Amino acid sequence: MIRDTETLQILLDSLRQFVNEALIPRENEVAETDNIPDDIVVQLQEMGLFGLTIPEEFGGMGVTMEEEVNIAFELGRTSPAFRSYIGTNNGIGSIGILLDGSQEQKLKYLPGLASGELLSAFCLTEPDSGSDAASLKTSAVRDGDHYIINGTKRFITNAPHADIFTVMARTNPDIKGSGGISAFIVERDTAGISLGKRDNKMGQKGAHTSDVIFENVRVPASQLIGGVEGVGFKTAMKVLDKGRLHIAALSVAAAERMLADSLQYAIERKQFGKPIAEFQLIQAMLADSKTEIYAARCMVLDAAKKRDQGLNIGTEASCSKMFATEMCGRVADRCVQIHGGAGYVSEYAIERFYRDVRLFRIYEGTTQIQQLVIARNMIRDAQS
Structure with a gap:
C-alpha cells in the first residue's frame, strides 16, 4: 500500500539521483578496498536510510511493504554492499524488536537503529x-x-x-x-x-x-x-516473508542494472561491421532477460500489496524470492555472454555483479528451502 504517491515519488527520485551520482561512481572503490567509505555512510544516515522500515514514532520512516520494495528497486541498482550495510537495521536486526520486543526495549534501541547511530x-x-x-x-x-x-x-x-x-x-x-x-x-x-x-x-x-x-x-x-x-524462533520466522520479498526486489533491481549495462554494450560493440545488438541471438538474450525481469517485478509488487492488506503471503513470498533470485542468476549469465570476453574481466561491472548476485539464491532461505515451503503450503491448503 502506497500511503502518499507524491511523497514516495520524491523519495524515489532522490534515491535514484543518489544511486547514480554517489553510489555507482564509488562501486569500484568499494570492491577494491573491501570497505564502504565513511562519507557514504554519513550520507546514508542523513537520508534516513537506516530507518526506512522503523516506525516514525521511533525516528524512522515506517514505510509499507509496497513502498519498501519500490525503494529496493532503486537501491538494488548498485553494489549490494551499500544496501547490505543498512539492511540489517531495516530488516532482521530491528523487526524482531519491533514485533515482539517490550516497549522499554523498543525505546532503548529503535531510535538509534533508525538514525544509524547503532548498527x-x-x-x-x-x-x-x-x-x-x-x-x-x-x-x-x-x-x-x-x-x-x-x-x-x-x-x-x-x-x-x-x-x-x-x-x-x-x-x-x-x-x-x-x-x-x-x-x-x-x-x-x-x-x-x-x-x-x-x-x-x-x-x-x-x-x-x-x-x-x-x-x-x-x-x-x-x-x-x-x-x-x-x-x-517464531520471532525469527515472522520477519522471513518480509526479508524474502526484499531480496526478491533487490534481485529485480540488480537484473535491471545488468541488462541496462549489457544493452548499452551491445549497441556500442561492433562485430562484422555492425553493432552486436543487431544480431538476433543477442536480441534473444536481451528479450528473455527483459521478460523475466518484468515477470519478477510483477510478482514482488503483487505479494507486497497483499502483505500490506494483512494477508498471509508465505507462499507468495517464497515464490517471489525463488523466481526473482533464480531469474537474476540467469540474467547475469546472459549478460556476461553478451559482453563476451569483456564480461570476464573486472573493467566492466558485469564481472562483479555476476559474483555478487550469486548470494541472492542462498540467503533468506535457499531456493531449495523455498521449494519446500511452497510445496508444503500447497499440500496443507489442499488438505484443509
Missing part, C-alpha cells in the same frame, strides 16, 4: 545449523537475573561493525525443536563476545560477515526479547 546484526546461523535453523546449539542458561550464553554464530552480516546482536539461543534443552529457542538483544561490549576473522567471500566486497563467538556471556534477563522464553 545491528542478526545471529541465527551456526556452523552446524543453516537451513535447519531449529537445530541450533547455542545455549542460554538462566542464572538469577541473567542468562549465560555460549555458542558460535556463522556468516553474520555486519558482525564486524555491529553495536547490538539479536541472538537466537536455546533456553530449554529438553525441547529439541524450535520451541526451546529464545531471542536476546546482546550489546557488543558485553564481556565474552569475540569475532572470527572476516569471511573472504566470492563477491559482495564491502559487505562484511564473520563468526560471532559467545563464551560465558552474561546477559541481563531484561534483554530477553519480549520477556518471554521459547518464542525466539
